Structures are given as C-alpha cells and as structure tokens.
Amino acid sequence: MTSSRDDFSRRTKSDLALRASYQCSLCKASTVGPSDEASNAVTMIGVAAHIAAAASGPGARRYDHSMTPEQRGSIDNGIWLCASCSVLIDRDEVRYSTQNLHELKLSHEASRRLQGQGEVGRDDIIAIGPSLIALGAVLRFGPDGCRFRISHFLEGNIRELWALSVDFSKWPDEDRYVLSNELGYGGLLSQPPAIERTESGHEVTVQIQVATDRRNALATKTMCRETGRMLGGMEAMESLFGNVLGMAHGTWFADLQSGSFISDYHERYAGSDWLSRLIMMDIIRLSFVPRNSRAANKKVVPLDWVNRVNSVSTPTFELTEQYLSIHVDAELEGVGNWSGVLPVFICTPEQLQEGRDRAQKNAISISPTVDHGIVEALPVDKKTADRLKLPGR
Numbered sequence: 001m002t003s004s005r006d007d008f009s010r011r012t013k014s015d016l017a018l019r020a021s022y023q024c025s026l027c028k029a030s031t032v033g034p035s036d037e038a039s040n041a042v043t044m045i046g047v048a049a050h051i052a053a054a055a056s057g058p059g060a061r062r063y064d065h066s067m068t069p070e071q072r073g074s075i076d077n078g079i080w081l082c083a084s085c086s087v088l089i090d091r092d093e094v095r096y097s098t099q100n101l102h103e104l105k106l107s108h109e110a111s112r113r114l115q116g117q118g119e120v121g122r123d124d125i126i127a128i129g130p131s132l133i134a135l136g137a138v139l140r141f142g143p144d145g146c147r148f149r150i151s152h153f154l155e156g157n158i159r160e161l162w163a164l165s166v167d168f169s170k171w172p173d174e175d176r177y178v179l180s181n182e183l184g185y186g187g188l189l190s191q192p193p194a195i196e197r198t199e200s201g202h203e204v205t206v207q208i209q210v211a212t213d214r215r216n217a218l219a220t221k222t223m224c225r226e227t228g229r230m231l232g233g234m235e236a237m238e239s240l241f242g243n244v245l246g247m248a249h250g251t252w253f254a255d256l257q258s259g260s261f262i263s264d265y266h267e268r269y270a271g272s273d274w275l276s277r278l279i280m281m282d283i284i285r286l287s288f289v290p291r292n293s294r295a296a297n298k299k300v301v302p303l304d305w306v307n308r309v310n311s312v313s314t315p316t317f318e319l320t321e322q323y324l325s326i327h328v329d330a331e332l333e334g335v336g337n338w339s340g341v342l343p344v345f346i347c348t349p350e351q352l353q354e355g356r357d358r359a360q361k362n363a364i365s366i367s368p369t370v371d372h373g374i375v376e377a378l379p380v381d382k383k384t385a386d387r388l389k390l391p392g393r
C-alpha cells in the first residue's frame with residue numbers, strides 16, 4: 001500500500017521521544033506514565049509531530065513543496081509533543097512557524113542533555129565547511145591530525161559529509177575548513193576528511209593546516225568611531241574585535257562574503273544556550289579561516305591576532321541600544337591570555353534584509369562585468385541565506 005503522507009518510521013518516533021526524554025518540547029509535560037489497566041501497562045500521550053506537514057492539502061501546516069518525501073519523514077522534520085500541544089501547533093502557523101519549532105526542539109533537547117556523566121555532558125560543536133554543523137567530541141588531537149566523533153548533525157547530514165570527502169577538490173577553497181569549540185581552534189583542511197563508521201556514530205579524521213601570519217594584537221590600529229581619534233594597542237584591538245563581530249555577513253557591497261553571522265544567530269537562538277556556542281564557532285571561523293578578500297585583493301583572516309578561543313558567554317540576551325555584550329576569553333598573539341567584554345552590534349532582521357539587499361544591488365551596479373567574483377558569489381550568498389532561513393528569500 002502506498003501513502004501520500006511522509007510519515008515517520010517507528011525508529012524515528014522512538015528516537016524523537018528519547019531525545020526529548022518523553023517530555024513535550026512545548027509545555028514540558030511528561031508524555032508517558034503507568035496505566036491502571038495492568039501492572040505492566042503504560043499510557044502514552046506523546047506524538048512525533050511533523051514540523052513541515054507530512055502531506056499537502058487542506059489544513060496542512062508549514063508544508064514545504066521543496067522538501068523530498070525522505071526529508072519530510074526524517075528525524076530533522078520531527079518534534080516530540082504531548083497530544084494537546086500537537087493540536088495547538090497545527091492551529092497557529094504564524095506563532096508556530098517552521099523556524100520557531102526547530103528552535104523549540106533544539107532548546108528542549110539541549111535542556112534534556114545528561115549532565116555529569118563524563119563525555120555525554122556537553123558535546124562539542126564541530127563545523128566542517130559552512131553547511132555542516134555537528135555535535136560530537138574530540139577524540140585525539142596531534143601532529144597526525146584531529147579525530148572527532150560525530151554524534152548528531154545540527155545542519156546538514158552524514159551524506160553531505162561523505163560527499164565532501166569524495167568531492168573535496170570541487171569544494172571552494174574557502175569552504176574546506178573545520179572548526180571545533182572544544183579545541184577553540186580551526187583552520188583549512190589540507191586533505192579530504194577521512195570518515196569511518198563506528199558503533200557510536202561516525203568518526204572523522206582531519207588534517208588542519210597551521211595558521212600562518214599571525215598579527216601581534218598590540219600592533220592593531222583603528223580609529224575611534226565616536227571621536228575620530230586614532231587608537232592603538234589593546235584599545236584598538238578591542239575596538240576592532242567588536243567591529244569585526246558586529247559587521248553582519250553579506251552587508252558590505254565590496255565584499256559580500258565578509259562579516260559575521262552573530263545577528264542571524266541572535267535572532268534565532270537568543271534565550272537558549274546555543275547562542276554563545278554558535279557565536280564561539282563564528283569567532284573561531286573569523287580567527288582561523290582565510291578568505292579571499294575581493295576588496296583587499298588577497299587572503300585575509302579578520303581576527304588574525306587570536307591564537308585560541310577559550311570561552312565565549314553572553315550573560316544576558318538583552319540588547320543595550322542594539323548592542324549585545326559578549327564575554328570572550330582567548331589567547332592573543334603577543335599578549336597571551338586575555339579576557340574582555342565586547343559590545344557587538346546586532347542588526348534587526350529588517351536591517352539585515354535591507355543591508356543585504358542594498359549590498360547586493362551596489363555590488364552589481366558598481367561592477368557589472370569586471371568583477372565576476374562578486375556575481376559568482378551571489379548563489380553562495382543565497383545558499384547561506386536559505387540555510388539560515390532568512391525572511392523573504
């Protein structure tokens with residue numbers, strides 16, 4: 001019998017329930033308990049609900065035509081809810097958008113993570129290129145490479161990782177990188193990642209190129225935005241650090257690939273512990289991954305004075321006049337250990353959209369034929385936008 005609904009498999013349903021600890025991701029009610037019908041009977045009121053509807057038609061919520069049946073039936077499209085919340089999310093598509101439900105699921109699963117049981121406690125975030133973000137742990141780090149165990153993908157999937165290892169040479173140079181929060185470090189890969197399937201998931205071995213051309217943190221110079229005064233030393237470093245983090249990706253017409261994703265992350269993850277972890281990942285990217293700067297006509301590493309990121313935290317999610325306070329602890333070239341609070345500008349979603357639209361328009365109108373680089377960069381930028389589910393794209 002065939003069905004036009006892309007339902008979840010039993011395995012997927014059970015995985016969703018386990019990952020949520022059998023608690024509703026929305027109201028946190030327990031969804032399983034004893035039944036009086038028999039001494040071994042169990043009452044279950046939990047539902048593996050579809051984020052994007054399993055089938056199109058009247059009443060289908062958040063149905064996405066662009067998804068394949070496989071994607072609709074995959075665990076990434078599911079969320080564990082109690083019976084009444086599963087009805088609720090299908091009554092109000094505005095309040096319970098696809099993006100909101102994904103966030104709800106992530107933060108609920110994060111809150112159910114087991115603590116104090118060795119390595120299960122707090123998984124590392126590992127990024128392999130811009131579209132693969134996974135949870136896992138560093139198993140080994142040495143001159144012969146770095147070995148990670150990947151337990152779960154936040155973005156992308158294992159097939160895309162296999163594809164990367166096979167098609168490594170087809171990936172843009174700038175995208176062949178790995179970032180690890182646990183190491184506080186990252187860099188370009190010198191060869192394709194080697195993947196091995198194990199009982200506990202997948203293990204990936206990578207060779208990270210050593211970062212070159214570090215700049216002494218005390219040698220940075222910049223102008224104070226308020227007074228126009230030239231700053232030097234630590235004052236300049238802190239000011240530049242905050243400015244690099246506060247420039248949103250894709251909003252500078254002369255270099256559409258520059259900038260940080262912190263405003264996007266703030267919009268999606270404020271209120272959850274994912275925010276500081278993703279900001280840390282982005283700081284590592286900006287510290288270690290060289291990018292061909294079309295404006296400077298050379299490879300640049302925006303935070304090339306950072307040798308290791310030790311920790312990142314955001315004690316409050318509240319903004320002060322659109323600035324978020326980000327606490328950073330890092331090892332800096334020429335300075336050693338440093339920790340400080342960086343005020344980082346956060347764009348609203350409307351400002352982001354406007355800034356990106358304007359930058360793309362200006363990039364094209366200024367050099368319609370000469371700079372193919374910028375025009376070619378557009379699909380990549382759109383992909384990034386899609387990945388981050390930016391509004392109106």
Ligand SMILES: [Zn+2]
Binds near residue numbers: 026029081084086
């Ligand atoms: Zn509920």
